Amino acid sequence: METAINSSETQTVPSNYRLQAEDIGKRFPGVIALDQVSMEISPGEVLAVVGENGAGKSTLMKILAGVQNPDAGQLFLDGSPVHFQSVDDALNAGVALIHQELNLSDNLDVAANIFLGREPNRFGWIDRATVEQESQKFLRQVGLDVSPRLLVRELPIGQQQLVEIAKALSINAKVLIMDEPTSSLSQKETATLMDVIRQLRGQGVSIVYISHRLKEVEEIADRVLVLRDGKNAGSLKRGDVSHQAMVSLMVGRDVSRFYQRSAHQPGSISLQVENLRTTTWPEHSNSFQIREGEIVGIAGLVGAGRSELLRAIFGIDNRLGGTVRLGGKLLTAHASRESIAAGLGLVPEDRKSEGLILEMSVQENASLASLPFRAKWNRFINFQNEKEIYDEFAESLNIRCSGPNQLVGLLSGGNQQKVVLAKWLAMKPSVLLLDEPTRGIDIGAKEEIYHLVDQLAAKGVSILFASSEMEEIIGISDRVLVMHEGKITGELLQDQITEEAVMSLAAQ
Ligand SMILES: Nc1ncnc2c1ncn2[C@@H]1O[C@H](COP(=O)(O)OP(=O)(O)OP(=O)(O)O)[C@@H](O)[C@H]1O
Ligand SMILES: [Mg+2]
Known part of the structure; x- marks a missing residue:
């Protein structure tokens, strides 16, 4: 195998590649994460890797960067076989990985x-x-x-x-691997990153770029590698890269149902927020209300104060002033347990620190409510049987795991996010606050989530949906509140909801 690669005289193939992976296999208990996957990248090339949640993208990247060892297959760097035993080995050879889950101290x-x-x-x-x-x-x-x-x-x-x-x-690095670098970046930050990538490409750096945002991929990729169920599903050259081509290789089915909304009439007012002031933006107060069965989008640039608003409503953060009423009942500030008991749910932005207990199983997490209050919650909530919850959501959200007892920490990023969602959906809240609920979620599962949100609304649940993805906000919302620097700067109703209208209120 190695001699074939070392034919440096032929200017055709393998030796021209900067990094090459051949027939990589990796198993975890109960899961084949990678099955004979091959990939290669040239100097100065941007290779995007796409695939559904759990397709094996991060696992392949960890193997390229020495975080994990493959069970089978071979890596070549500049045509020579390499065996990275550790991250340092890979770094010394010039291969660096930006992890999907932040890895900072x-x-x-x-x-x-x-x-x-x-x-x-x-x-x-x-x-x-x-x-x-x-x-x-x-x-x-x-x-x-x-x-x-x-x-x-x-x-x-x-x-x-x-x-x-x-x-x-x-x-x-000679090879820089970015595993969903933009999932929590603003549009502006993303644009800067795209410039950085182009600059690095110009310097001959090879960049492996993973993203669920297919628009970015179309913009930046020289080539796209698609993984599906741990296998190579195909690869697209620059000219052939299109949204549709990627989706059909990734999912293998039509996902044009996207953002389909069932017709429903909003009911009476469920959540009423009056003159609410948060600690981050003490100088501004916000008032608004939602009706039963409404989906209200909260748009704004990153840092506009959307998460702070949701957290103050829910009671994780203290409030400096104002009131929150749920079904007419006043919710005490800084008492999220009470909020939950009253029927409020919050899917937080940062799943790792606020949403999940990584050391517990999928089933346990799905049937837990939020971390800090867990032990005390049983008094308030009539939990469904753990297994029932697992069965319901593992299927409807298509959570990819080896079974109910797998530790959540071992799931792929997007699948972890689905468990957070399942946990809150299982509580059957009457008002659900969603903070970037589709971050890191693949296109097929996004569709499932939009569908679920629509179904919940049809049953009368009120939904507050904060998102940085313009398309999603426009697609899912009955009404949009736009925030800028801690303040709701405008409200858009149905046909007023356009990208331009949102942007002009968001950017001011
Ligand atoms: N350390 C581990 N132990 C057990 N299973 C694992 C481990 N790491 C990954 N897996 C499993 O391997 C499969 C591939 O996961 P991987 O993280 O590579 O997916 P991904 O394509 O990056 O998905 P996402 O888009 O959600 O980030 C998943 O089923 C995942 O649960
Ligand atoms: Mg991943």
Whole structure:
């Protein structure tokens, strides 16, 4: 196998590839994550890898970057076989991975995170000034204007993602793998990242780019590799890349049902928010209401205060003022347990810290309510049988796992998000607050989620749907509230809901 690859005289194939994976196999208990998967990337090429949740994308990337060992197959770097035993091995060879799930140390500052483990310490001590200076250079490159001394945990999740990208740039990799780098970035941040990628491509860096946002893929990819059920499903050259072509290779079925809404009449007012002030934006107060069976989108740029608003309504964050009523009943501030008992649900933005217990099984997570209140909740909620909940949602959301007892921490990113959703749907809330519920979710499952949301609305559930994806907001909402810097700047009704109208209220 190795001799075939080393034929450096022939200018045709393998030796021209920067990185090549051949017949990679990887099994986990109960799951074949990768089955004879092959891929290759040339210098200065952007290869997008797409596929449904659980298709094996992250697993393949972890193998390329030395995080995991393959059970079968072979990697070649510049035509020579390589066996990465660790992340450091891969890094030393010039292969760096930006993880799908953020991998930063919360308690360290931005600069320390960027240089973690590689501090310039030639003289035996960490040269803090250099670290900060260098960090700033990479932060500027990704368009992030924060002090390198800020603790990472103080940053919103989108900015943490940019720190992660800055960290990867600082490595000067030959092959840079980005596993869903834009899932929590704003449009502007995404555009900056696209520029960074083009720049790196111009310098001959090979970039592997994973995203569920097919528009981005169309924009940036030189070639697209599609994985399906752990296997190669096909590959598309630049000219052949289209939304439809990718979807049909990924899903193998028609997903044009997207955003289909059933006709329904809103009922009486279910949630009433009056003069609500959050701690992040104390100078603004917001008022609005939702009716039974309404789907109200909350649009805005990243950092517009959507999550803060939802968290203050729900009672995770304290309120500085104002009232929240559910079915006419006043909800006490900072008492999410009470909110839940009254029929309010919140699917939070950050599933890892707020949504799931990674060390528990899929079934347990799906039948839990939210983390901090778990033990006390049983008094309030009439739980369905754990197994019933699992059966219902594993099927309707198509959660890909080896079974009800698999640990949630071992699921693919998108499947984890589905478990968070299942958990809240199982509680049958009368008002459901969704904060970026389809982040990291593949196109087929997104359709399932829109369908579910529509069904819930048809049953009279009120839904507040915060999202950064314009298309989704426009497609799903009966009405849209647009936020800018902590304030609801406008409301759009049905046929007023257009991209331009949303943007002009969001950007001000
Ligand atoms: N450490 C592990 N132990 C057990 N199963 C695992 C492990 N890592 C991944 N899997 C399983 O392997 C399959 C592929 O997962 P992977 O994370 O590669 O998917 P993905 O294509 O990245 O999906 P997503 O779009 O949701 O991120 C999934 O069924 C997942 O549950
Ligand atoms: Mg993944």
